Amino acid sequence: MTASRNLRIAVLGVGMMGADHVTRITSTISGARVAVVNDYVVEKAARLAATIPGCRVVEDPLDAIADPDVDAVLLATPGPAHEKQLLACLEHGKPVMCEKPLTTDVATSLEVVAREAELGTKLIQVGFMRRFDPEYRQLAALLHSGQLGRPLLLHCIHRNVSVPPHFDSAMIVKDSLVHEVDVTRFLLNEEISSVQIITPRPNPRAPEGLRDPQIALFTTTSGMHVDVEVFVTTGVAYEVRTEVVGESGSAMIGLDVGLIRTSTPGIRSGRITRTFTERFGQAYDIEIQRWVDAVRSGFRTGNYIDGPDAWDGYAAAAVCAAGVESLETGERVTVEMVQRSSIRSPDDR
Numbered sequence: 001m002t003a004s005r006n007l008r009i010a011v012l013g014v015g016m017m018g019a020d021h022v023t024r025i026t027s028t029i030s031g032a033r034v035a036v037v038n039d040y041v042v043e044k045a046a047r048l049a050a051t052i053p054g055c056r057v058v059e060d061p062l063d064a065i066a067d068p069d070v071d072a073v074l075l076a077t078p079g080p081a082h083e084k085q086l087l088a089c090l091e092h093g094k095p096v097m098c099e100k101p102l103t104t105d106v107a108t109s110l111e112v113v114a115r116e117a118e119l120g121t122k123l124i125q126v127g128f129m130r131r132f133d134p135e136y137r138q139l140a141a142l143l144h145s146g147q148l149g150r151p152l153l154l155h156c157i158h159r160n161v162s163v164p165p166h167f168d169s170a171m172i173v174k175d176s177l178v179h180e181v182d183v184t185r186f187l188l189n190e191e192i193s194s195v196q197i198i199t200p201r202p203n204p205r206a207p208e209g210l211r212d213p214q215i216a217l218f219t220t221t222s223g224m225h226v227d228v229e230v231f232v233t234t235g236v237a238y239e240v241r242t243e244v245v246g247e248s249g250s251a252m253i254g255l256d257v258g259l260i261r262t263s264t265p266g267i268r269s270g271r272i273t274r275t276f277t278e279r280f281g282q283a284y285d286i287e288i289q290r291w292v293d294a295v296r297s298g299f300r301t302g303n304y305i306d307g308p309d310a311w312d313g314y315a316a317a318a319v320c321a322a323g324v325e326s327l328e329t330g331e332r333v334t335v336e337m338v339q340r341s342s343i344r345s346p347d348d349r
């Protein structure tokens with residue numbers, strides 16, 4: 001493509017997240033347009049395409065990826081569809097923004113990482129949007145400036161109002177806890193070496209059999225401790241809080257919207273977001289704008305991403321796999337990962 005033309009994006013999967021990204025690209029993002037939409041439910045894609053000038057439906061996702069009039073792909077299909085669609089993007093040399101998770105298991109994530117490395121060009125960015133959230137960036141900047149001293153502890157809270165009916169206990173790890181895995185790696189700049197998940201008495205409002213809430217404990221390679229509460233059926237609000245405790249101070253994000261307890265008089269209360277699209281709307285905007293800018297300049301520079309890469313997706317999958325194992329036994333499980341240096345591009349050989 002030429003530098004002056006808008007990036008032509010194919011959005012695959014136009015459910016909740018994909019439709020939100022289509023609106024974002026069409027109304028907020030500069031330098032790009034949605035040229036193609038695709039969905040397993042064709043009528044859904046057709047209804048959306050009809051609202052966007054110059055947008056077509058392509059019925060087969062692999063045809064949408066291969067389409068010569070598509071410059072880049074945004075994958076917002078469910079996790080199990082990602083592997084095949086990512087490999088197709090690599091085969092056709094198409095830059096791709098893949099909503100988390102990269103894939104739903106470690107082996108396929110590693111295969112994607114290895115295939116991309118064989119190309120010698122990074123084409124895959126993973127949608128860990130919190131890295132673009134202004135509050136998280138502020139926390140990271142403070143921590144990395146050394147003003148908190150060396151970090152010792154990280155405390156995280158991740159609460160959702162509700163989850164779709166198909167959500168099971170392992171999905172709480174792979175779809176929800178995965179964000180805290182990435183935040184931990186992003187803030188602390190090191191890998192997670194072991195995971196333990198314990199499950200207290202379940203919330204009576206949770207669907208039968210759903211082990212919710214869950215408490216995850218991570219240990220990092222340098223011996224730091226991270227604890228996470230994931231609670232996805234609160235029925236109340238979308239609450240994401242992170243606190244870093246360092247040797248010379250601590251800092252917390254996620255509180256500026258106030259605590260909510262509207263039913264009890266006399267308790268401090270305030271506005272709080274109900275959904276992730278509300279809480280992280282700005283993060284998604286920044287994430288997609290920076291990706292579009294990176295891809296457009298990438299056709300000149302060969303660098304098509306500006307954010308978490310396929311390795312970050314693989315590392316998260318490895319931690320989540322250990323988490324799912326721990327969910328079964330309650331024991332601490334060591335995270336099994338290959339060395340990053342073992343992933344070699346043709347230039348390294």
Ligand SMILES: NC(=O)c1ccc[n+]([C@@H]2O[C@H](COP(=O)([O-])OP(=O)(O)OC[C@H]3O[C@@H](n4cnc5c(N)ncnc54)[C@H](O)[C@@H]3O)[C@@H](O)[C@H]2O)c1
Pocket residue numbers: 012013014015016017018038039040041044061075076077078079081099100101127128129175276
């Ligand atoms: N970053 C975030 O905060 C965030 C938030 C929500 C969802 N997500 C991720 O976004 C992705 C989509 O989630 P969602 O909540 O929008 O799901 P969704 O179920 O609302 O939408 C998925 C859409 O993909 C379609 N689809 C299913 N299989 C397909 C296939 N093989 N090819 C093409 N289309 C297919 C479905 O018909 C549906 O319209 C998931 O990977 C999810 O983890 C990320």
Ligand SMILES: O[C@H]1[C@H](O)[C@@H](O)[C@H](O)[C@@H](O)[C@H]1O
Pocket residue numbers: 160163175176177179232276
């Ligand atoms: O897919 C969603 C999304 O990733 C949200 O950011 C997270 O809070 C939810 O728990 C998860 O189900």
